[in-house]
Amino acid sequence: xxxxxxxxxxxxxxxxxxxxxxxxxxxxxxxxxxxxxxxxxxxxxxxxxxxxxxxxxxxxxxxxxxxxxxxxxxxxxxxxxxxxxxxxxxxxxxxxxxxxxxxxxxxxxxxxxxxxxxxxxxxxxxxxxxxxxxxxxxxxxxxxxxxxxxxxxxxxxxxxxxxxxxxxxxxxxxxxxxxxxxxxxxxxxxxxxxxxxxxxxxxxxxxxxxxxxxxxxxxxxxxxxxxxxxxxxxxxxxxxxxxxxxxxxxxxxxxxxxxxxxxxxxxxxxxxxxxxxxxxxxxxxxxxxxxxxxxxxxxxxxxxxxxxxxxxxxxxxxxxxxxxxxxxxxxxxxxxxxxxxxxxxxxxxxxxxxxxxxxxxxxxxxxxxxxxxxxxxxxxxxxxxxxxxxxxxxxxxxxxxxxxxxxxxxxxxxxxxxxxxxxxxxxxxxxxxxxxxxxxxxxxxxxxxxxxxxxxxxxxxxxxxxxxxxxxxxxxxxxxxxxxxxxxxxxxxxxxxxxxxxxxxxxxxxxxxxxxxxxxxxxxxxxxxxxxxxxxxxxxxxxxxxxxxxxxxxxxxxxxxxxxxxxxxxxxxxxxxxxxxxxxxxxxxxxxxxxxxxxxxxxxxxxxxxxxxxxxxxxxxxxxxxxxxxxxxxxxxxxxxxxxxxxxxxxxxxxxxxxxxxxxxxxxxxxxxxxxxxxxxxxxxxxxxxxxxxxxxxxxxxxxxxxxxxxxxxxxxxxxx
Numbered sequence: 001x002x003x004x005x006x007x008x009x010x011x012x013x014x015x016x017x018x019x020x021x022x023x024x025x026x027x028x029x030x031x032x033x034x035x036x037x038x039x040x041x042x043x044x045x046x047x048x049x050x051x052x053x054x055x056x057x058x059x060x061x062x063x064x065x066x067x068x069x070x071x072x073x074x075x076x077x078x079x080x081x082x083x084x085x086x087x088x089x090x091x092x093x094x095x096x097x098x099x100x101x102x103x104x105x106x107x108x109x110x111x112x113x114x115x116x117x118x119x120x121x122x123x124x125x126x127x128x129x130x131x132x133x134x135x136x137x138x139x140x141x142x143x144x145x146x147x148x149x150x151x152x153x154x155x156x157x158x159x160x161x162x163x164x165x166x167x168x169x170x171x172x173x174x175x176x177x178x179x180x181x182x183x184x185x186x187x188x189x190x191x192x193x194x195x196x197x198x199x200x201x202x203x204x205x206x207x208x209x210x211x212x213x214x215x216x217x218x219x220x221x222x223x224x225x226x227x228x229x230x231x232x233x234x235x236x237x238x239x240x241x242x243x244x245x246x247x248x249x250x251x252x253x254x255x256x257x258x259x260x261x262x263x264x265x266x267x268x269x270x271x272x273x274x275x276x277x278x279x280x281x282x283x284x285x286x287x288x289x290x291x292x293x294x295x296x297x298x299x300x301x302x303x304x305x306x307x308x309x310x311x312x313x314x315x316x317x318x319x320x321x322x323x324x325x326x327x328x329x330x331x332x333x334x335x336x337x338x339x340x341x342x343x344x345x346x347x348x349x350x351x352x353x354x355x356x357x358x359x360x361x362x363x364x365x366x367x368x369x370x371x372x373x374x375x376x377x378x379x380x381x382x383x384x385x386x387x388x389x390x391x392x393x394x395x396x397x398x399x400x401x402x403x404x405x406x407x408x409x410x411x412x413x414x415x416x417x418x419x420x421x422x423x424x425x426x427x428x429x430x431x432x433x434x435x436x437x438x439x440x441x442x443x444x445x446x447x448x449x450x451x452x453x454x455x456x457x458x459x460x461x462x463x464x465x466x467x468x469x470x471x472x473x474x475x476x477x478x479x480x481x482x483x484x485x486x487x488x489x490x491x492x493x494x495x496x497x498x499x500x501x502x503x504x505x506x507x508x509x510x511x512x513x514x515x516x517x518x519x520x521x522x523x524x525x526x527x528x529x530x531x532x533x534x535x536x537x538x539x540x541x542x543x544x545x546x547x548x549x550x551x552x553x554x555x556x557x558x559x560x561x562x563x564x565x566x567x568x569x570x571x572x573x574x575x576x577x578x579x580x581x582x583x584x585x586x587x588x589x590x591x592x593x594x595x596x597x598x599x600x601x602x603x604x605x606x607x608x609x610x611x612x613x614x615x616x617x618x619x620x621x622x623x624x625x626x627x628x629x630x631x632x633x634x635x636x637x638x639x640x641x642x643x644x645x646x647x648x649x650x651x652x653x654x655x656x657x658x659x660x661x662x663x664x665x666x667x668x669x670x671x672x673x674x675x676x677x678x679x680x681x682x683x684x685x686x687x688x689x690x691x692x693x694x695x696x697x698x699x700x701x702x703x704x705x706x707x708x709x710x711x712x713x714x715x716x717x718x719x720x721x
Contacts, residue, residue: 051141060133071136087336112147118326124332127240144494163191174717196249245258255315263307308332312326322364331355377422408457433477484527497514517547570602589625591625593622625637646660
């Protein structure tokens, strides 16, 4: 997304199906036009029949958003949390009830993530997504034609700042300090190397101390009787990200952009026994006189990951459009170990030597005297994922010994995806437009590996699936007057299936399997600019029919009383809507209200009518910003309140896995003068205790949760040059 020149300075407002717009209010202020690339071409967000929420980087900073997870703040029907299977190093993105419910690599995300137009297939080690950001767009609803597979929920488009050969030496330095040992440093510099060549180098380092403590105790029975368990602190996080982008304007019509990025992240997952009623409590109870030993005895709870990303973008302008080539490679690895009370052991996941490659050729044109806007392309993707998972116990009374292995899997998955797509918008007249799009994708997936069975690792039959899938989009939009647009659309999308996380419950000796997920979406929307563009009301209603919705469930282990958390499928119905009001009020006040509603239910089978896990029904936010002139500068006061409904994490145990409702208040005051700005902020100002997610497999089984950040107050400063 590129922002047009603004006549107004920066504060914050945004619209559902619209965009977060930085601005300062004056007597004649109006809501500014925003240009987005939701259809792979630059368009005014108010003119396209898609629900899009977009954010400018300055406004995100003022709302206290400094990392990937914060992009859900004030973003209706969007939830971004740490992955339950890989906390700290991986994220789960949910839009309109569509989410990746298992944090394993054989399960594809339901929301596609793209950085500078290049796909990020897995959200492991994605700290670079918040480095030197220009804007973020959230596309809601399936994006099966232009973006393809694994976008049943939508797509997250992140644009970072490009080098500029004509801008001269420029950049910024930022620093942030706060409670919990919060330290964030970032910097960027634009270096013009020649008249047509420029280099931009950026980097950031973030750190935060532990914020939860597991209480101490003494083991009273078993082989560790009499052992004193020290207090252990959990929750720290450290990350670094660096990027270099080289731009060569080869001619007036051709540009070449090369980007290299490196990211590392580590931290300890804040997990422990779920207490009921659902209260945050880190007093670890003894079970039969035995305390959980992994974190407390060895203090080796850890999560760490790294990634390297290489991308190339070549753009060539034509008389009636452009051709764009995107090619990239991403290499990443991760490992994490978390305690699993009350079974006195741990879960270890290793994700070594993962890589994915992609090539896309796009053609954008305006044909027939600009009556038809056409976007077509060819896309190729392949990836190799490795994952080793182990659950073990330091002391397992049921097994009568120590260091026993409960389960073990070693899985390699190879993916290959090829697709062709085209989408066109025909302008019937100045008020009426019709859009049609189609995409065909061929997916090939192969898997091999082994599982722990009968006291030894046993190879299972190889998994192989070949799927061809056709997706379409049809929409019509009508603008009866200036500042009014209504639209209706029907679109489809899908998410690839694959091998399950355990041996098949019905066919011993083979991998479990989950099916390809399919969605059909029906949507009505309106985008309205009123009162001389001082009031914006954008809204969308949607209904989604799902076939083979992928979700986690409890699966019995053949020949055993044990169970594992595996993947299953169910048909589902999801419906809801979003609405946002943005108003420019007198005395330089901007006010924004957003509301999102999602009703998601299983359709058919023994779970018919049950709510799907991991999906809050309601969420809303209120953002108020006011500008004061103070001497040679100005102060921008901003308050943002975000509320999310209660929901549960496990379909089989909704009561025990309930995540209570949550309200977070973020405050900031920013003083700006010339090239300097200084801000004081408080995130989670009311110091709410809350869970981020809960895994509950049953009494006496593996039950754990994540804890959200407490209040953090601090200051940040920026110098632009």
